[in-house]
Amino acid sequence: MISATPDRYSLLADIGGTNTRVALAEGGKLIPASIKRYANAGRPALEPILADYMQTEGVSDLAGACVAAAGPVHDGVAQMTNLSWVIEDHAIARVTKAETVAVLNDLQAQGHALGHLAPGAVRVIDKGAAARPNASQLVVGVGTGFNAAPVHEAPGGRIVAASECGHITLPTVTDEDIRLMRFVEEAHGFAAVEDVLSGRGLERVYAFAAREAGQDSTLPAAQVMEEITARSALGVATARIFTRHLGAVVGDLALVHLPFGGIHLCGGVARAFTPLLHEFGFLEAMRAKGRFAEFLQAFPVAVIEDDYAALSGCAAHLHARAPQL
Template identity: 45%
Template sequence: MTTNAPLILAADIGGTNTRVALLDATSLRAQTVTRYQNAKSSGLEDILRHYMDAQGAKPDAVSLALAGPIENGSGRLTNLDWAIDTASASAATDGAMGVLLNDLQAQGRALPFLAPQSLKGVQTGDPSSNEATCLMIGIGTGLNVAPVHRVGGQTYVPAAEAGHISFSARDAALGAFEKDLEGRLGHVAAEDIMSGRGLERAYRHVTGHDLAASDVMALCGQSDKDADTAVGLLVRALGHFCGDMALAHLPLGGIYLVGGVARALLPFMDKHGFLSCFADKGRFSGFMGQFPISVVEDDYAALVGAASYAQERLNVR
């Protein structure tokens, strides 16, 4: 890190929580990481002003990683009724240059900065070049997918909203779950199943009772049969979905699963056949073994990726 590194305020804004931190370029000041519950705030500007008061810093840029679509410097969270724009963020941070990107784009930009110990392998795959396409799949409050392209030393992560494509069941149990949701939701998107809310819906489908996703995972860890069945639905659905996305993007550089639900499901992937579902592609089944798959356990990766994007923008001003 150089002494003239820009000071960047980065925010990772999800449907449930917002994490904010200060970074010297892409070097995270770990002691500055602060988590806010969105339900307790009136909006992002409220969070940014509170954070600025607490830190007493004047950032050069404010970079916002948003769980939702972005257009012309503004966006709206998919799973929370917040509209966010760079002008308001700049005003809330004493005129810092404001930039905005999708949260999964930020995760993709963080790949070059991830420590090896922050990755938990699911499938080894085959070695590939540093220029090979990677794929980020985020599973948390919602679901999204973003390819990561490395061209001439630069990282390009196009935006997507792949969590809202139609879900397609691949076994009888998943088909029954999909039919149940269809009766209640109409259109069943991939996100309706592969997300925190999806886990709650799976438990309700299995038991007829409502339970928070964190409680379902806790019961699953205690070998509760119903919770385990609900988790199995998500793991198998995710395996099939990841396999579809792998064929769509050919990410020989690796598939990276990020988000709280991805990390929670990791210990149960082997038991519930994640890789067999991933490889369930008929005559292309053997082809699926070449893709490395990892779960990212660095909860601050999106902050680093957002800062990397802001640094790039500062350099071209």
């Protein structure tokens, strides 16, 4: 338990589709020993989790609070994409008594974390050209869902633009791509990027690979990863399809945002696939853009392996808004 005087600490929360991570920060720095994880299942809203956490940690009057939510944010209100919660800044302020409150999209929080992570928290996939100082960067999250956010260094400070690009149309180039799109449409009526490039998407890709092989087989994502690790026929087919689509989508986003400062993959599925990216042709798929293939070699690619990066990003964002926090 941290015994705190009023207005000393800030509260941080990273809300995913499955779990919520909560922590404290002081002076713009995450306090690792304060991190706790809560299952979202059975909880009606975020506020009871924050109240439980504050009671456990012995804090009751906080200086700031920043929440990162996996869903669109507008005017201080977040609507969770894969969870029936609505996060409102005034409700966070009421629970925490914080004077400064921010609600971010979770990928925005990852973007604010860049430059504030330990060197060992980032694994380089490809060095690309030397990253340009103050150049735009891109964070791409692959986990329960899919999303990305560009990171820009501006005269007034860092700007991390929100997006919901996981719900754009799944790219289709080959005949196999079209069959996958039709397969996804059977369940959803529309094939979005997140329907393939996410935890649930990995399950759909496996089911599609099974159908392509004349089988009817479904597995949860964790068991699909076991099949991939074991190099079963369906596991290899799944990894190949998933990695090729991941590369193609990241390449498209790179051409939109021109992240000469680097592309940073994050999220549980991205971390699970890190050892597989080279084997299954991620970089080749990312750069398969015709005459712009060589151009795409300029962008460094890395994976953020820190599961609490969004919390660090929340702390950095609060500190940038109010340096005393």
